[in-house]
Amino acid sequence: MSSNNRIKVGVIGAGAIATHCHIPAYQALPDVEVVAVADATPGRAQEVAGKFGIARAFTDYRDLLAVDGLKVVSICSPNAFHAEQTIAALEAGINVLCEKPMAIAYDDAVRMVDTAKRTGKLLMIGMTNRFREDIQAMRQYAVDGLLGEIYYMKAGWLRRSGIPGYGSWFTNKKLSGGGSLLDIGVHFLDMALWIAGFPKPLAVTGATFAKFGPSGKALGGWGADIFRTGKQVFDVDDLATAFIRLENGAVLTLEVSWAAHVGEFGENYLRFLGTEGGMETASRFDKHYSVRYYSERHDHQYDQQLQVSAGDKNHWVEIAHFIDCVKGSAEPLVTFEQSLTVAKVLDGIYRSAELGREVAL
């Protein structure tokens, strides 16, 4: 395909998620061209543009949105800018793939969706974990009715030592809106609800803690380490736990940590208990996943195990899917309504943690 016919993509925010995932994933597609990158840090966009052979670099994302013929932007900036930048891109007639979390406040998420609906442009939130092979399989198990009625769900990701220090915005509430819950909890909440068919959440009770971050302990490998410079800002959660009541009577419990005294390198899991069967996945990202299914046959306990690959290319699959949506050959796997529901639950967990009591959604 000639350069002129390629889908022109811009990337706003040139941090690790842009350079490790979005930019290479777009560049792996033959009919896509990343034509511009923007980052508010002086020189950062230029550096990344040089490294990836991207023609144009900006410090002001509004200059990027003015690039002629731009069809898609990825929003890879700190969470606090997602809403403003997404809305500006949609208003400029550009389709948006926005990194998680959607926004730092539910009201912002609503404005994003309203703008997408009004402009008719695509907006998809980067729930990249839905594209994991085990999660796709589990969704199919549920769709196929192998679980019957799902009444109890658990989802969690407990990192032992994984506080992101990237430029420290992750741990600065003004820029991030929240800590471990918004950063990684969002994925497990979304996966659990999606696999279960997005039953409506009615109420949440939650609690958040910050027992490691304020002292600069348990720093992870993501991003730059500025904790030991004495300039650290840490006013977000490093552990969150929640109990979520769903309209169909089911309950979902969620737990997440950036840092905690747990075994090995931590753990992540999803479990679904249904009337006809149960299933779970528990894995580390550098190993194979196993999806285990439990039921009964002929009055005996009956187990299945499905081995799938580790799937470290989820962003690649997600971005290829989003480009298919832009081309009109697919519908976004992550819908407006689902993204709003997730944003509402996250907002509710933080409110509940602050109030110290259950809140209705």
Add this chain to the structure above:
Amino acid sequence: MSSNNRIKVGVIGAGAIATHCHIPAYQALPDVEVVAVADATPGRAQEVAGKFGIARAFTDYRDLLAVDGLKVVSICSPNAFHAEQTIAALEAGINVLCEKPMAIAYDDAVRMVDTAKRTGKLLMIGMTNRFREDIQAMRQYAVDGLLGEIYYMKAGWLRRSGIPGYGSWFTNKKLSGGGSLLDIGVHFLDMALWIAGFPKPLAVTGATFAKFGPSGKALGGWGADIFRTGKQVFDVDDLATAFIRLENGAVLTLEVSWAAHVGEFGENYLRFLGTEGGMETASRFDKHYSVRYYSERHDHQYDQQLQVSAGDKNHWVEIAHFIDCVKGSAEPLVTFEQSLTVAKVLDGIYRSAELGREVAL
């Protein structure tokens, strides 16, 4: 020791817990004699008395309480009778070891404690799991300060197929007061709170389900199987889950099932996350326990593993301890206040499940 100097014990309720645990545990002690057994089912007490060489058998427990010189009774009857029988025994001047759960209603538990205080007799609830070697070790880890401030706790026992069918009173709310939560959840709630030093619970939110029991599925090995006779009564929970807020800001989550589509034969675990360390035990009853402790030393992750025996003699240790208390050489490990706290939380979980919202305690 001559027969006359032995501590005379009576056992009320001659079901499985009496014949598998209490009676043999008392009989293993050289200075104790089980002199009477009572059971409301005609012929049952006589049968058990014959089997264990117990001199006297009654169908009315009040006749047992009138036996001369009785110093101790074990209450092993269905839950609904615990309060009445405990209070009657205390009023008769007899020390009481009462099986869990303490009572089917919190108000009954309060009356039991009031009576014990007024009569000056001992009352201990049979929290036999506290006597497990791994649990004793974990309590010591906490007491020694190895966890720092404990802020997040999890406790659970998920049986895959373990609905008790003993005479069916376990599954009949009028006799049991509740299902899996009262039967096995009580242990995990008690262990978690005890290890953490019994922080005061402030509020609970919970949910209960009955997805297996009503159809007679997933029957366990405990007790007689009358499910398949068509006479089954099942109006209690077979799965319960709860989120418990504690006064010190910590959270405890609890999950329990008699039956659920989980892996292998189920799982049971306790986990504690603290500022200085975390620890967990996860085990099956027929294997060794491992207590795992996680912390950090010299900027590295630091793990310990403590192997302890499976401890299937917890009732023996508990009953020897209770006899020591009766003799005045020990103080009850399970106190009035702790037992009332556990009863209050259980009561709150059922209320919350019924109301579909968090309740203050």
